[in-house]
Amino acid sequence: MNWIPERIFRPRGWVMVALGLVALLLAQLLGRRDLLVVAVFLLALPPLASAGLRLLSPGFTVKRRFSPAFVEAGTTASVTLDVHGTTPGGGPARLTEQLPAHLIDVPRFDYPNPVTPRSLLSRYSYTLRPTRRGVFTIGPLTARFGDPFDVALLTRDLDKGEPLTVAPAAVVLPEISLTGGRGQDGSRMTRQQANPSDDDVMTREYRHGDPLRRVHWPATARQGKLMVRAEESVTTPEAALVLDQRAWAYGGAAKPPRVADALATSPAFEWAVTAAVSIAAHLLERSYALRVLDHQGRPGFASSRSAAEPGREDFAGQSGALAVAQSLAALELAAPARAETAAPFTDVLADRLIQTRRRGPVIAITGLLTDADAMILAAAVEAAEGAYAFVACSDPAQVEEPLNILRRAGWQALAVAPHTALLQAWMDLDTPAALPAPATGSLHHGPAAAHRPAPRGAGPRGPAPAYPGVRP
Secondary structure, three states, X not given: OOOOOOOOEOHHHHHHHHHHHHHHHHHHHHOOHHHHHHHXXXXXXXXXXXXXXXXXOOOEEEEEXXXXXXXXXXXXXXXXXXXXXXXXXXXXXXXXXXXXXXXXXXXXXXXXXXXXXXXXXXXXXXXXXXXXXXXXXXXXXXXXXXXXXXXXXXXEEOOOOEEEEEEOXXXXXXXXXXXXXXXXXXXXXXXXXXXXOHHHOOEEEOOOOOOHHHEOHHHHHHHOOOEEEOOOEEEOOEEEEEEOOEOHHHOOOEOOOOOOXXXXXXXXXXXXXXXXXXXXXXXXXXXXXXXXXXXXXXXXOOXXXXXXXXXXXXXXXXXXXXXXXXHHHOOOOEOOOOOOOOOOOOHHHXXXXXXXXXXXXXXXXXXXXXXXXXXXXXXXXXXXXXXXXXXXXXXXXXXXHHHHHHHHHOOEEEEEOOOOOHHHHHHHOOOOOOOOOOOOOOOOOOHHHHHXXXXXXXXXXXXXXXXXXXXX
């Protein structure tokens, strides 16, 4: 009897209604009172049972817990449901947990399932494996109640559901020149004095074998013991990550219509998000202080609805890695402002990057770039300790000239397709690309000429040092 619809009544209830109508018709035709009594009983029982379900249905409270509370795409999460009946009575119920469309297996349970004898608490558990990032509503928990005669049906939601944050899965990246030379704690030994003043240099106590020329006499006089200059100092590493979020740069936002919890994204942007979470984890695990910016120079996760602190742009340590992953979970492509479809990078971004003043590398993950965009990034190369760029696009020929602009300025830039393996692209980034012969006037035209970077090796502080893996 699966073909009979179950809305207000169960199949048995609809059959009783049909038989009641037949009995009523026969009672009128045959003039039999006994058939009239049967007809009234058959027609009255299903509505009365349905009214009783709605008036006497027990109340419930539902508590849902996720373990872990924060999960990566492709991993398994355990869900525990505690269903507590707040009023006694009521028949058994069929519970169904409503899940997002891409989670196919819908869990179903029978209520009651008491945890202890005479308890109104029922506990259920199931697992789910989300395959993509986002913030998904798990639930609501739907209950289907029946009456003792199994003729009426009541379906209602017991709660509103709970959000589950699914972060993009990070790829473990090996050491390359970007982070090479630093210890496991992120520190790097340099041959520079920590402070330029000769009266305030870093010193340490004299050790046997230290040459006398390294003795720092002012510190020796203050300390009352022989002190020598510390020619090696430990520097705290810093890095900046720029994540382009312009919709047009990634081929437009593809948001499935009428799909709950869907993100405005594209395959190229998903590649960029995976690269961002992987690079951020790679740097933060090595004790880098990471600054994340968007294409306008604002905090990188200002538009993410999964970010606990949307205005935050500085991250450090394990907590910082978790915050970055959580913020990337629901990051979407930015809608164009007004009728502007190809918004360029802004001068604010270059200014924010220049503020770092050689405190660490800059990593840019972008979509399609224009020549003006490349000029903006090129202007910040002198302020960074190495500059690296991934340009995600379907056709590398579209960004050939912007890549050349970046490479001439000193960036190690690489065009990648959405299907490119991140691990391979990361290793390829460590191999500087051959620079093309500069075209006459190629950097002197257009409105972006004002952002042309100064030649490497020139500047008020003298020749710029050569950094590993950066071709001048």
